[in-house]
Amino acid sequence: MKYAILGRVIDSISDEALENGMVLVENDRITYVGEQKETLISKEMERIDAKGGTIMPGFIDAHIHLSGTESVHFVDSSPFACLLTAVKDLSDLVDAGVTGVRDMSLFGKHLKEAVECGNIKGPRIMPGGRVLSVSAGHCDFDTNRTVEEANKNDLTGYLVDGVEECLKGVRQQFRDGAEFIKICATGGVSSAVDNVNDVQFSMEELKVMIEEAARHGTYVTAHCTGTAGTLQALKAGIGCVEHGVMLDEECIKIMKEKNIPLVTTLSVALGIADMKNLPDFMMKKAVSVKESAMHSFQMAHEAGIRVALGTDYSNSQNTPFKQIGKEFYSLTRCGYTPMEAIKAGTINGAYLMRKDREIGSLEVGKLADLVVVDGNPLEDIRCLSDADHVKLVMIGGNVVKKM
Secondary structure (H helix, E strand, O other), X not given: OEEEEEEEEOXXXXXXXXXXXXXXXXOOEEEEEEEOOHHHOOOOOEEEEEEEEEEEEOEEEEEEOOXXXXXXXXOOOOHHHHHHHHHHHHHHHHHOOEEEEEEOOOOXXXXXXXXXXXXXXXXXXXXXXXXXXXXXXXXXXXXXXXXXXXXXXXXXXXXOOOHHHHHHHHHHHHHOOOOOEEEEOEOOOOOOXXXXXXXXXXXXXXXXXXXXXXXXXXXXXXXXXXXXXXXXXXXXXXXXXXXXXXXXXXXXXXXXHHXXXXXXXXXXXXXXXXXXXXXXXXXXXXXXXXXXXXXXXXXXXXXXXXXXXXXXXXXXXXXXXXXXXXXXXXXXXXOOOHHXXXXXXXXXXXXXXXXXXXXXXXXXXXXXXXXXXXXXXXXXXXXXXXXXXXXXXXXOOEEEXXX
């Protein structure tokens, strides 16, 4: 198929929008981005008018868990039912303009393969396998079970203790199709058995996981809330920081020197205190991290740290995929410009997916992953905050949501 899409263009390369712009698509690739030129529009092209809206790269959520366990579509806790729920969740992501994700769950590989062969509707997926945690750590969700039972049944967490288990845990995730590894360097808000300031792994455990990931040609990203555990993980050699709730000047310095990206999840951090039906322990922790999260990202902004948009949404009533675009607005609350927020949710996310040469911006030769939204996000970034504002979604030149 060939398309000519006309309207305001934000390409995620320039710092300004092109008001009278045009994007041409042939098969799966972008063939032109620039000023509108009628002479370039052939009779074979389907003409799409943005009607005052904006043509943008598709959104990339660099932090998501496609396990289906907390979804509004949840039916049953069996892994088969959860997998089918995750399939439905993928469709909701696409409708919200999400064309790429980094997933941390057991299902990532299988969902990716199903999307790529056309069996289901969904974004591009970079699977990370399950999240590695110590026992009594951030991913130890039910301490009434044995560690063996937890590792057999959990869809998002995998418990490892000691250097040997850490090595085996990383290899197990690669066996399950992981293309990067996520670990828990600190405690977290949503876990009942630890404190946000807990340091979870030893330096020896961290290093063996990082070294094993490097042997597979990829990186370790770390859940980081408390400062001490974050600093230890940075010194050990992690390749990316998730959440970064309590960064200090030393953390920022290392991240700047080593070009270590930071993934946001600010919509949850800033809004969790207002969410409904959360346990008391979670509410108490949430109140304590809101201001520090904003301060961390303000420091990262001043230092020029590469920031990628992530949500940690699960398609629950509190975190619906329909409103995943709220993360753009949350970033602007920390001092980022709308254009900086857009780049965080497009080209910077593509960098973490290791696909920035193929997706993440509107450039000739790149894959045609794009959206049309019904407003100007540079004037009001909140026009990205709801799926109702996303009028068209294209992935690899295929229209998966029509105007």
